[in-house]
Amino acid sequence: MNLPPPALSRRSLLAGLSALALPVRAQAYPSKPVTVVVPYAAGGTTDIVARLAAHSLSTLTGKTFVVENKGGGSTTIATGLVAKAPADGYTLLANEMTQTIVPALFPKLPFDPIRDLAPVTVFAEAPYVLVVNAKVPANNLRELVQLAKAQPGKLNFASGGAGSGPHIAGELLKAVAGIDMAHVAYKGSGPAVSDLLGGQVEVLITAAPTVAAQMGSGRMRPLAVAHGQRLSSLPDVPTAAEAGFPGFLIANWFGLAAPKGTPAEVIAFLHAEVQKMIRRPEVREKLVAAGAEPVAMTPDQAARHIDAEARRWGELIRKAGIKVD
Incomplete structure (x- = not known):
């Protein structure tokens, strides 16, 4: 009776376990409450949209998504908190247009508002x-x-x-x-x-x-x-x-971002759930009622959008000589 070499059997077993690892990890997340940090006080549009997202994600997943307001510092307090948080998917940023303005206004921040965050999606504007x-x-x-x-x-x-x-x-x-x-x-x-x-x-x-x-x-x-x-x-x-002014284009946008280094399967899970969320008629109606239009961006599309916006507004800020106190 010919048996395969023991080493080959171990390798096959390890390969099989590795193949199972990603789905298991994705299914296990989230195993505790997820905090969505809003960079403004309660009551503004970003807060309203973030709370709609947190409530919808809680309903869809059967897990807990909670909003925490961290206003101040032209959004840099909240952005820095999330950028420095553990990259495990349990601390997210309700990011918006200001993320792409801050780099040109505050070039000496102890973190990079663009590079230190991993976009999940942009889901409304x-x-x-x-x-x-x-x-x-x-x-x-x-x-x-x-x-x-x-x-x-x-x-x-x-x-x-x-x-x-x-x-x-x-x-x-x-x-x-x-x-x-x-x-x-x-x-x-x-x-x-x-x-x-x-x-x-x-x-x-x-x-x-x-x-x-x-x-x-x-x-x-x-x-x-x-x-x-x-x-x-x-x-x-x-x-x-x-x-007659086609170049006059500007919109606030609303998304979710995680700390840089967050596992790809966690990002993918969150993105998929947000896409389910914006397909729900009641969510779309609430976004429109708040003056926002539903959009759908993949993590890569969101990253490209954010990079393009940061370049665009950075150039305008420098040309206009905009400074903050």
Whole structure:
């Protein structure tokens, strides 16, 4: 009776066990609560979207996903916490557009906001909308540009702070349209919206959810969406391209990221569950109600998107000379 060499049998056994290892590890995750860190205080759009994701993932997996708010430091506190966390999939970042702005604003951080995180996916985006105080004599983006060119530096555009998304959006419009507007920085989007409604500033460019509640107030007027197509939540508002400014494109986006080095099977598991999540009609409805549009990106696509955004905004920040205190 011929038996295979003992060493060969051991090798075959080890190979078989190795083949089983990945599915077993993927099935075992998560074996304890997963924390989704939000880089802002509770109540904002990023927080709302992150809580929707955490609740949906808990429902889909039967496991616990909890949100922890870590605001401050222009999102660097939360981003640094996740970047330095164990790479085991139990600490995730609710990442968004600011991740791609921070590197140019804070070049001396003790971590790399891009390279020290592994994207899981980008699953929603909230294109920016340009709104003006109702008394501004412009009914569309082209008329606003003509008004700005007729009185350089006289129009003010608001933002929630130096280096914030609305600040970047205003600088982008200035570059694309060849106009000059004065930037007025506030401590948060709430005061910026209040002063726009009050007429202290004329222009605000921000993610649609920020101003959605005030759209019907009669005190502000939407002129354009900085997106390739009209929004389902604002179907009557034309795109910037329709007004002749196709380069005016900016949107906040929402995703999940894990510390660099997180096992590929954990990333794959999370990505697959998020894809199931955004296919659920009730989730899509809630995203649209919040002013966001569902999207689907693989980890590789999300990584390329983040890299491209970081290069784009980094160049704009340097050219505009944007600094933060």
